[in-house]
Amino acid sequence: MKKTIKVGAILIAAVTCSVNSFSADQLTVAQGYDPQNLDPIDTFRLSWGSIGSNIFEGLIQRDETLKLSPGLATSWDFLDDNSRIRFHLREGVKFHNGEPFNADAVKYTFDRLLGEQGMKGPQRSNYTSIDTVNVVDEFTVDFVMNQVDPVLITKLAGYGAMIVPPKYIEQVGEEAFDRKPVGTGPYQVVNYEPSVAVELKRFDDYWNGTAKTEFVTIRFIAEPATRMAELMSGGIDISLNIPSTSVEALKNNKGVDLVTVPGPTVYMMRFKTTDAITADPRVREAINIAIDRDVILTALLGGFGETIASAQGERSFGFDPSLEKYSYNPTRAKTLLAQAGVKPGTKITLDIQNNDETFREVSQVISSYLSQVGLDLSIRSNDSNIMSSDLIPNGKTGELFLFAWGGWTFDFDNTAYLLYHSGERFNPYIADETLDALLEQQRGTYDREVREKALQEVSQYIRSNHLELPLFNTAAMFGVSKKVSGFTPAPDDRVRYMDVAVED
Incomplete structure (x- = not known):
């Protein structure tokens, strides 16, 4: 009416x-x-x-x-x-x-x-x-x-x-x-x-x-399980945010199609670089190489995605195909932690959102990997709105925080500027004149070659200083009746x- x-x-x-x-x-x-x-x-x-x-x-x-x-x-x-x-x-x-x-x-x-x-x-x-x-x-x-x-x-x-x-x-x-x-x-x-x-x-x-x-x-x-049950029983016609744990069940359901497309969303862990043990680049590198991303991608994400070397996927303008991904090397991770004076059993905290079932599991596996090199990772689950509106912008996170970014423009500028430029909302810890200069340089021209070079240098700088922990570029997955x-x-x-x- x-x-x-x-x-x-x-x-x-x-x-x-x-x-x-x-x-x-x-x-x-x-x-x-x-x-x-x-x-x-x-x-x-x-x-x-x-x-x-x-x-x-x-x-x-x-x-x-x-x-x-x-x-x-x-x-x-x-x-x-x-x-x-x-x-x-x-x-x-x-x-x-x-x-x-x-x-x-x-x-x-x-x-x-x-x-x-x-x-x-x-x-x-x-x-x-x-x-x-x-x-x-x-x-x-x-x-x-x-x-x-x-x-x-x-x-x-x-x-x-x-x-x-x-x-x-x-x-x-x-x-x-x-x-x-x-x-x-x-x-x-x-x-x-x-x-x-x-x-x-x-x-x-x-x-x-x-x-x-x-x-x-x-x-x-x-709740992902509830969402998937509704989809497979016909209570809903289309579902977004398909958890990787439901992929096989959807494939076997005769009434539903699993539809995927390469997406812009990247998952990473970011570091508190201003204090605590993660202020030391050796510690940040050690944490990066203590994690086997390929195993996690296959076991928990069903292979739907790609491991990444920076906070972007291959479709993003500014992507650097020559940038080396972190290789799994727990032996070297232990050496770096010892050089940094980090004692076995040192406690650190990872902040995550409480409504992402897949990455709760990913976080548990990461905790296991870090325990093998002597770090005791505590996982702190937070309301997603509180995390994005308070904990991250106000620098209240633990030594690590899980961060998903949908770089919807498919241009690295839109990601890199907001994540790395001094004073930006989602950059509570990094204040670096070199990064600021590169980011402003590529924003100041329509010349694609100049922009691409500057954006690739941003990725290289982040990588060489181990300022974050890139994980995956995920596929966008939909369940469709x-x-x-x-x-x-x-x-x-x-x-x-x-x-x-x-x-x-």
Whole structure:
């Protein structure tokens, strides 16, 4: 049943329903993580991308093959020696509340992102190369740049750059927008209950066609075993975040397909480099070579992924194929620890998230490996939101902390700058002038050769100083019911449901 809610001068079409009220023409999806906030500037999580990509759009689109194409902008031109980028906007587009998309909406989006509201979230630092956004006319805007940004066009296709409605936000407020956002995408938000589900309904005035399924319910099922049981019993149609421990069971289930694609997500352990025994590079190298990554990849991840030498996979721009991976060498690890004065039985702590079953097991195996070289590793399990919003940014971790990074731009800049540049949110411990200079150098040019060389030097510097412990580049894995048609796996987990249908 539809009803109309009046908020100020804006009419908002709403649908009254509950999580289990949809029956026909519905797709049910499960994912392990809830972003806890649907505002695109308030999160960096892939769990937002798999929801927000159906609600919001940017000036640029990127499809599942990573190809960039026009989105809410039909074209763009680099002007004034690249110091200004002019975007020509698509006409006839509406937000879900009926508000028109235009140049004012684009300016509002980036003023908000780069202003006080954006400073509260993690996305702003991706877009600080933009000085101002100026309205030229109703469907033309100029981005005035304060520096070159060779990754900007890609970044405009995702996350913080999603275009939002000025009037709606100003009238309902920021907190309401977190829970009931409005975009221009093929689906609109009906209801969002944190930690339970988000319900979407087809937006019939969508400018780029009509979604095949009217309703999409995305359930948050943190426990992997429960999620897999629901998938294999037919309770859900698609599941993201497939644990490696369920791969064989899915392969043997006649009603479900396991769909995989090489992804951007890398797993690593990062070091507290400012104090404790991990301030010593010999200790960091010892821990790196005390772990047999190949065995873990095969035994616990089912071989779905690759071991890595740096915080990126082969598809990432800036990847250095010559960078040597750490080789398993427990004998040398013991020697290095002895040289560093570390006594057998020394206790250290690894912080992990409490909702990742696979990497709980990985952590246990790592603990066993480290015990063989004389380190007593304690594993501390944390709420994922507390870990990302408090422990890491405020430098409260143990000597090691497990870190997953979805480098969705497939450009190492977006990973390396945020992880290694001094003062960045996810870099509580490294402050290094050499790294800062390299990172700024590659951000200051559109020359791909210069950028690639600088980014490879960043990886080499991290490796030579043993500043982190790279583990795996994982595959993106999806469980899909055989009743589902039109599903395309997204390497960056930004799954789109517009063309997906479910047979009765």
